[in-house]
Amino acid sequence: MPAREGPVVLHCPICKSTAHEFPRIGDATGFLCAAHGNFKVADTIFVLDENYSRQEWEIALRRAKQRARGAWPLIRRADFLR
Ligand SMILES: [Zn+2]
Numbered sequence: 001m002p003a004r005e006g007p008v009v010l011h012c013p014i015c016k017s018t019a020h021e022f023p024r025i026g027d028a029t030g031f032l033c034a035a036h037g038n039f040k041v042a043d044t045i046f047v048l049d050e051n052y053s054r055q056e057w058e059i060a061l062r063r064a065k066q067r068a069r070g071a072w073p074l075i076r077r078a079d080f081l082r
Pocket of ligand 1: 017
């Protein structure tokens with residue numbers, strides 16, 4: 001894969017609005033969305049490949065926020081109901 005420089009603009013996986021993606025942190029990618037704030041997604045490539053519905057994403061983010069306690073919420077595959 002080609003190297004990336006700085007944050008890239010892409011779309012929030014939850015609401016599809018414009019968001020910023022931060023460089024990968026370990027196996028997680030950080031997103032900054034105007035509607036959803038800061039959050040990270042673990043195993044991003046696999047999670048995005050699942051095409052979860054917006055409702056599934058909202059539930060997953062809520063679970064991640066409950067765990068985070070002030071830190072960046074980290075959404076994991078296990079947070080999605082299936
Ligand atoms: Zn969003």
